[in-house]
Amino acid sequence: xxxxxxxxxxxxxxxxxxxxxxxxxxxxxxxxxxxxxxxxxxxxxxxxxxxxxxxxxxxxxxxxxxxxxxxxxxxxxxxxxxxxxxxxxxxxxxxxxxxxxxxxxxxxxxxxxxxxxxxxxxxxxxxxxxxxxxxxxxxxxxxxxxxxxxxxxxxxxxxxxxxxxxxxxxxxxxxxxxxxxxxxxxxxxxxxxxxxxxxxxxxxxxxxxxxxxxxxxxxxxxxxxxxxxxxxxxxxxxxxxxxxxxxxxxxxxxxxxxxxxxxxxxxxxxxxxxxxxxxxxxxxxxxxxxxxxxxxxxxxxxx
Amino acid sequence: xxxxxxxxxxxxxxxxxxxxxxxxxxxxxxxxxxxxxxxxxxxxxxxxxxxxxxxxxxxxxxxxxxxxxxxxxxxxxxxxxxxxxxxxxxxxxxxxxxxxxxxxxxxxxxxxxxxxxxxxxxxxxxxxxxxxxxxxxxxxxxxxxxxxxxxxxxxxxxxxxxxxxxxxxxxxxxxxxxxxxxxxxxxxxxxxxxxxxxxxxxxxxxxxxxxxxxxxxxxxxxxxxxxxxxxxxxxxxxxxxxx
Amino acid sequence: xxxxxxxxxxxxxxxxxxxxxxxxxxxxxxxxxxxxxxxxxxxxxxxxxxxxxxxxxxxxxxxxxxxxxxxxxxxxxxxxxxxxxxxxxxxxxxxxxxxxxxxxxxxxxxxxxxxxxxxxxxxxxxxxxxxxxxxxxxxxxxxxxxxxxxxxxxxxxxxxxxxxxxxxxxxxxxxxxxxxxxxxxxxxxxxxxxxxxxxxxxxxxxxxxxxxxxxxxxxxxxxxxxxxxx
Numbered sequence: 001x002x003x004x005x006x007x008x009x010x011x012x013x014x015x016x017x018x019x020x021x022x023x024x025x026x027x028x029x030x031x032x033x034x035x036x037x038x039x040x041x042x043x044x045x046x047x048x049x050x051x052x053x054x055x056x057x058x059x060x061x062x063x064x065x066x067x068x069x070x071x072x073x074x075x076x077x078x079x080x081x082x083x084x085x086x087x088x089x090x091x092x093x094x095x096x097x098x099x100x101x102x103x104x105x106x107x108x109x110x111x112x113x114x115x116x117x118x119x120x121x122x123x124x125x126x127x128x129x130x131x132x133x134x135x136x137x138x139x140x141x142x143x144x145x146x147x148x149x150x151x152x153x154x155x156x157x158x159x160x161x162x163x164x165x166x167x168x169x170x171x172x173x174x175x176x177x178x179x180x181x182x183x184x185x186x187x188x189x190x191x192x193x194x195x196x197x198x199x200x201x202x203x204x205x206x207x208x209x210x211x212x213x214x215x216x217x218x219x220x221x222x223x224x225x226x227x228x229x230x231x232x233x234x235x236x237x238x239x240x241x242x243x244x245x246x247x248x249x250x251x252x253x254x255x256x257x258x259x260x261x262x263x264x265x266x267x268x269x270x271x272x273x274x275x276x277x278x279x280x281x282x283x284x285x286x287x288x289x290x291x292x293x294x295x296x297x298x299x300x301x302x303x
Numbered sequence: 304x305x306x307x308x309x310x311x312x313x314x315x316x317x318x319x320x321x322x323x324x325x326x327x328x329x330x331x332x333x334x335x336x337x338x339x340x341x342x343x344x345x346x347x348x349x350x351x352x353x354x355x356x357x358x359x360x361x362x363x364x365x366x367x368x369x370x371x372x373x374x375x376x377x378x379x380x381x382x383x384x385x386x387x388x389x390x391x392x393x394x395x396x397x398x399x400x401x402x403x404x405x406x407x408x409x410x411x412x413x414x415x416x417x418x419x420x421x422x423x424x425x426x427x428x429x430x431x432x433x434x435x436x437x438x439x440x441x442x443x444x445x446x447x448x449x450x451x452x453x454x455x456x457x458x459x460x461x462x463x464x465x466x467x468x469x470x471x472x473x474x475x476x477x478x479x480x481x482x483x484x485x486x487x488x489x490x491x492x493x494x495x496x497x498x499x500x501x502x503x504x505x506x507x508x509x510x511x512x513x514x515x516x517x518x519x520x521x522x523x524x525x526x527x528x529x530x531x532x533x534x535x536x537x538x539x540x541x542x543x544x545x546x
Numbered sequence: 547x548x549x550x551x552x553x554x555x556x557x558x559x560x561x562x563x564x565x566x567x568x569x570x571x572x573x574x575x576x577x578x579x580x581x582x583x584x585x586x587x588x589x590x591x592x593x594x595x596x597x598x599x600x601x602x603x604x605x606x607x608x609x610x611x612x613x614x615x616x617x618x619x620x621x622x623x624x625x626x627x628x629x630x631x632x633x634x635x636x637x638x639x640x641x642x643x644x645x646x647x648x649x650x651x652x653x654x655x656x657x658x659x660x661x662x663x664x665x666x667x668x669x670x671x672x673x674x675x676x677x678x679x680x681x682x683x684x685x686x687x688x689x690x691x692x693x694x695x696x697x698x699x700x701x702x703x704x705x706x707x708x709x710x711x712x713x714x715x716x717x718x719x720x721x722x723x724x725x726x727x728x729x730x731x732x733x734x735x736x737x738x739x740x741x742x743x744x745x746x747x748x749x750x751x752x753x754x755x756x757x758x759x760x761x762x763x764x765x766x767x768x769x770x771x772x773x774x775x776x
Contacts, residue, residue: 087645088726091503156499165320169318179496181725188389188741192389378754381730382754385750482615485615495618509626512618519613522613
């Protein structure tokens with residue numbers, strides 16, 4: 001009950017802070033009100049953030065957060081009915097599709113960094129993860145330097161492939177970088193020995209390994225290509241009214257107990273489609289972030 | 304249009320550390336040309352063999368030619384590339400499959416061979432039609448001169464047939480180059496792939512795609528002009544394409 | 547050789563593959579062919595209209611589209627269509643366009659270039675005496691096209707139009723690059739989820755092959771019938 005109060009207060013606060021109904025609606029909120037629909041972008045295989053379950057319906061931690069945001073938007077606009085449309089996105093299409101109005105929120109595993117903030121905006125961070133690589137134990141890749149001259153895959157359009165490209169030039173690795181369409185396809189390249197390693201955020205690697213045919217065959221590197229970086233749900237830039245609603249909704253969610261519940265549902269319990277349990281309780285940094293939600297792109301801000 | 308245009312993006316350094324975004328696109332253009340030419344050679348070789356098979360009197364030869372064309376024509380190119388890239392190595396003995404998969408530049412060879420075989424079916428159809436359009440007297444004259452079937456094709460039928468089908472072959476060559484773009488799905492970073500990477504790194508979608516578009520148009524103009532020139536220089540005066 | 551393969555995965559996902567994936571592919575093919583033929587005919591009429599400027603514009607459009615790889619055009623339109631919608635409707639922000647609509651617009655615009663060349667050949671195959679006779683009867687240009695030229699052109703070109711539609715059917719598989727749930731997209735999603743790509747890709751190949759083969763056989767029979775009538 002206590003949490004309810006907090007949420008209530010926060011929502012009330014948010015409502016007072018934005019006398020939106022009195023003013024003319026603008027941007028995304030106006031669009032949602034006019035069309036009676038909001039479009040969420042989802043991912044194919046960002047387990048457990050946003051992926052397809054057995055009936056090919058998008059589910060996941062980020063999807064649940066987005067549905068909470070949708071509820072808040074519905075309330076804010078005083079709508080009886082709000083249709084939720086779903087649109088598939090890939091790492092390489094998500095930013096242009098958000099910019100061109102195809103989707104209103106991107107619910108996935110998108111790294112929040114300063115460079116991208118020039119293009120789009122993020123709401124409060126929902127996860128922190130570092131960029132590492134997965135390889136087969138049998139290929140004996142012990143450090144980033146062992147990738148010299150090898151075929152390495154990453155998902156196109158991610159910060160990871162950019163970090164890999166930069167490390168490749170900086171350390172003169174001469175690795176052959178293969179871009180894949182999505183995480184599942186990239187992992188498949190390692191599974192079928194097309195590439196020796198897959199560079200990606202460690203949590204996504206862990207989920208892919210856990211869901212694979214032989215999880216014991218793989219090892220995730222200790223070497224990281226980056227500090228733990230924040231994940232955020234993306235929304236269009238320069239739309240303060242919409243961002244305010246979304247920020248208030250996520251902030252209330254994280255500070256209240258409900259966020260923790262959603263987190264536990266996806267990270268410490270069995271998840272569809274195969275009943276996997278990722279067994280990764282919330283890190284201290286993320287707990288901090290939950291207590292003091294922020295959309296900062298700076299990894300050091302989360303220490 | 305609320306989009307931030309930035310045309311100077313091409314001169315900014317790309318994250319690869321190897322140069323600007325423009326250099327990135329140029330390397331993609333070069334790979335597109337290389338893949339296209341390699342694929343076209345394969346298409347011409349297999350297309351000629353199969354095209355000839357389809358015109359031989361032997362029933363077996365005809366059927367082999369027919370089956371080849373139907374096989375490569377009735378499946379999307381994307382599916383064919385997936386078959387070569389993902390499925391074939393799994394069906395081979397393990398060590399062969401592994402060798403195939405760990406070959407450097409595997410996407411390049413897979414793309415060139417995959418696109419080449421796909422296009423060979425079209426070349427075969429064009430060539431068979433070209434041979435069929437020749438007056439029957441040509442073949443009979445070759446036989447009467449004591450030429451073997453091989454010689455008849457080599458010295459009489461094929462030289463004329465290829466000249467006849469030059470215009471459709473030009474557009475098939477262009478199709479070959481365009482079709483290499485499908486290989487971004489197996490990790491080949493050719494022109495379309497580099498434009499996509501540039502978009503991902505720089506967020507300048509429309510500049511990247513505009514540049515790629517212009518480059519494809521240039522390829523087109525160069526090939527069409529070159530082939531016209533070739534057509535004219537190969538034309539037999541007073542005959543078919545000659546004026 | 548297939549001992550370690552699990553072909554049951556196909557049976558388990560049949561519903562999703564056909565009811566969702568194939569339905570998406572076939573709907574996209576049918577609507578794109580329809581739209582492409584209509585738009586293509588308009589382009590062909592522009593080219594043959596006798597107005598130099600119109601003809602030039604139409605010709606440039608056809609050459610332009612035919613110079614570009616479909617994959618690039620798919621990317622272009624997916625990102626561009628909402629802005630075009632904004633420009634056309636005069637809205638203040640880009641129009642939200644769904645994945646399917648976007649793909650549909652792409653294929654109509656792209657295939658129209660190819661369909662227009664077929665229709666142009668069809669229109670040119672009608673002897674000049676016919677429009678002249680229609681004109682003498684007092685028919686307007688629109689009436690001549692509508693009642694005399696186009697029905698014949700369309701009929702003569704039907705086999706070629708259908709063959710191009712089969713190519714279009716195969717081309718729709720390229721929406722895979724946008725993660726859309728067409729037949730191939732559906733197959734690859736199942737393949738990646740269950741780690742069964744050999745089985746799923748082979749199955750997809752067989753399905754595409756069968757449909758295209760049967761369809762082109764049908765077109766050949768139709769062609770034989772039409773050519774007898776002529």
